[in-house]
Amino acid sequence: MRYSGFRVIKEALTGHKGWGPAWRDAAPKPHYDFVIIGGGGHGLATAHYLAKVYGKANIAVVEKGWIGGGNVGRNTTIIRSNYLLDGNEPFYEHSMKLWEGLEQDLNYNAMVSQRGIMNLIHTDAQRDAFRRRGNAMILNGADAELLSAADVKREAPFLNFDNARFPIKGALVQRRGGSVRHDAVAWGYARAADSRGVDIIQNCEVTGFRIEQGKVLGVETSRGYIGAGKIGCAVAGSSGRVMAMAGMRLPIESHVLQAFVSEGLKPVLPGVITFGAGHFYVSQSDKGGLVFGGDLDGYNSYAQRGNLPVVEDVCEGGMALMPMIGRVRLLRMWGGVMDMSMDGSPIIDQTPVDGLYFNGGWCYGGFKATPASGYAFAHLLATDKPHDTAKAYRLDRFRTGRMIDERGAGPQPNLH
Amino acid sequence: MLRINCPVCGTRDETEFTYGGDATVVRPAMDETRAQLWLDYVFNRDNPRGPHTEYWHHVQGCRQWLVMERNTLTHEVGECHLAKEAC
Numbered sequence: 001m002r003y004s005g006f007r008v009i010k011e012a013l014t015g016h017k018g019w020g021p022a023w024r025d026a027a028p029k030p031h032y033d034f035v036i037i038g039g040g041g042h043g044l045a046t047a048h049y050l051a052k053v054y055g056k057a058n059i060a061v062v063e064k065g066w067i068g069g070g071n072v073g074r075n076t077t078i079i080r081s082n083y084l085l086d087g088n089e090p091f092y093e094h095s096m097k098l099w100e101g102l103e104q105d106l107n108y109n110a111m112v113s114q115r116g117i118m119n120l121i122h123t124d125a126q127r128d129a130f131r132r133r134g135n136a137m138i139l140n141g142a143d144a145e146l147l148s149a150a151d152v153k154r155e156a157p158f159l160n161f162d163n164a165r166f167p168i169k170g171a172l173v174q175r176r177g178g179s180v181r182h183d184a185v186a187w188g189y190a191r192a193a194d195s196r197g198v199d200i201i202q203n204c205e206v207t208g209f210r211i212e213q214g215k216v217l218g219v220e221t222s223r224g225y226i227g228a229g230k231i232g233c234a235v236a237g238s239s240g241r242v243m244a245m246a247g248m249r250l251p252i253e254s255h256v257l258q259a260f261v262s263e264g265l266k267p268v269l270p271g272v273i274t275f276g277a278g279h280f281y282v283s284q285s286d287k288g289g290l291v292f293g294g295d296l297d298g299y300n301s302y303a304q305r306g307n308l309p310v311v312e313d314v315c316e317g318g319m320a321l322m323p324m325i326g327r328v329r330l331l332r333m334w335g336g337v338m339d340m341s342m343d344g345s346p347i348i349d350q351t352p353v354d355g356l357y358f359n360g361g362w363c364y365g366g367f368k369a370t371p372a373s374g375y376a377f378a379h380l381l382a383t384d385k386p387h388d389t390a391k392a393y394r395l396d397r398f399r400t401g402r403m404i405d406e407r408g409a410g411p412q413p414n415l416h
Numbered sequence: 417m418l419r420i421n422c423p424v425c426g427t428r429d430e431t432e433f434t435y436g437g438d439a440t441v442v443r444p445a446m447d448e449t450r451a452q453l454w455l456d457y458v459f460n461r462d463n464p465r466g467p468h469t470e471y472w473h474h475v476q477g478c479r480q481w482l483v484m485e486r487n488t489l490t491h492e493v494g495e496c497h498l499a500k501e502a503c
Contacts, residue, residue, distance in 0.1 A: 252461065298434075299435045300468055302489045303490065307430070
């Protein structure tokens with residue numbers, strides 16, 4: 001069923017009796033050509049592009065809980081393509097272009113809102129670095145603008161311009177950045193994939209791989225054995241656990257990242273704003289809540305909840321940047337488990353096991369990458385060759401010395 | 417707040433410490449030439465969901481490196497001793 005304005009009117013006049021479920025509750029079949037492990041944004045996007053762009057059929061997505069219940073439902077919904085390095089920027093710009101056409105592609109309102117992202121500059125050195133990054137973005141076909149302090153004051157007059165310790169000296173702005181309704185991304189991809197015959201199998205946890213003579217034959221799950229021609233693993237947060245079942249150790253640690261949302265306010269923020277002196281980033285949801293976050297807690301964790309020192313640190317950053325939020329009440333806070341890779345960049349590649357493919361290591365940048373990640377992973381699964389935009393995301397880059405370390409922090413996952 | 421039982425200073429807040437990562441990886445001998453061993457040491461991790469042996473540096477206290485048991489799923493803190501006594 002296609003969604004449209006006409007359809008809404010028709011359903012309104014006929015008692016809303018015609019809306020069906022957006023996707024089928026599929027039961028597992030004994031064998032699929034492609035099995036995607038993980039019904040999050042990346043897994044569902046992979047299934048969608050595999051069916052739509054690469055014309056593949058007989059595809060299943062297996063999810064241990066319910067779709068969209070993992071990190072695609074636990075992020076801060078920001079999209080941007082403001083990276084510096086050659087391995088990253090074309091990939092994230094591809095993602096941005098896919099975001100721009102996503103709703104038409106999926107026939108689903110994902111509330112893609114390009115309200116802009118503003119990275120604030122507080123020192124001369126930071127201005128040099130951001131100018132360089134902006135130029136790298138422009139060279140890769142993205143948009144970037146360098147604002148003066150006066151420009152920033154005009155666009156965001158509520159910021160603290162009297163801060164002697166961290167004066168605001170300007171900003172790097174990407175106008176095409178913004179935010180997206182995160183749950184709708186999972187639901188939209190699920191519905192679009194389902195409409196092309198993809199089986200979405202929920203409450204189906206992978207408990208092992210069946211591997212013979214170096215080739216994967218299928219997955220053992222809580223709902224029985226499922227045979228597969230090719231298996232793609234897109235379970236960021238749990239990558240280490242799942243790939244350990246296939247006998248692999250990864251250059252990844254799982255860390256917890258917290259996010260926060262305040263009570264609903266009238267519109268106060270024009271777009272996404274990031275503090276360049278502390279670690280604090282904030283946007284305002286369409287419901288009015290301020291959605292914000294900061295650093296990782298800093299130690300390995302699978303707990304999906306964080307600790308108070310980071311709450312304090314994030315709130316201090318918020319108060320330093322925009323004192324007006326001091327009386328705002330916090331409504332909710334939560335933690336998500338991040339695949340923190342050793343260089344801060346993701347992995348989309350084949351594995352040493354024939355027929356098993358890996359997508360993970362998204363650190364805390366996985367949400368904005370969802371469309372391009374699915375696209376590149378589908379390309380890899382369909383053709384056995386890396387997509388042009390994801391050629392640098394190889395699993396063996398730590399061996400060959402081709403790390404993509406945007407932050408320059410070295411193999412310290414908690415610092416990326 | 418994690419409360420870490422430093423064997424020198426007693427039980428202190430996590431904010432006095434910095435995290436040093438997985439303490440089970442062993443640095444190869446300096447004359448080791450097999451790349452795989454160095455790769456495993458520098459980059460690859462078990463990343464367990466459950467008990468984890470890890471380094472903490474009491475940087476705001478006695479400045480000693482500690483080895484602590486902690487559960488990555490529950491954040492339960494276990495035994496803690498000086499790193500120099502561990503090996």
